[in-house]
Amino acid sequence: MNITARFENGIFRPLEAVSSLGAVSLREGTLVAIEVAIDVASEALDSDFFGLWKDRSEIEDSVQYVNQMRTRARD
Secondary structure, rough: OOOEEEOOOOOOOOOHHHHHHOOOOOOOOOOOOOOOOOOHHHHHHOOOOOOOOOOOOOOOOOOHHHHHHHHHOOO
């Protein structure tokens, strides 16, 4: 059974009712093991670095720009 949850104030809060997630029935107080898989894409979107170069007019192709910076740093 997979349960998608949001971590808030130190607590994992399921995004949907656990009782509606299939054939397994959980009783109140049941201990469960949790494997955490972080949605990296949403974490990146919340980063201060995301979109950092969006207003830079001299950067037409960000991949090319970064590759040029890397090449200069190696020389």
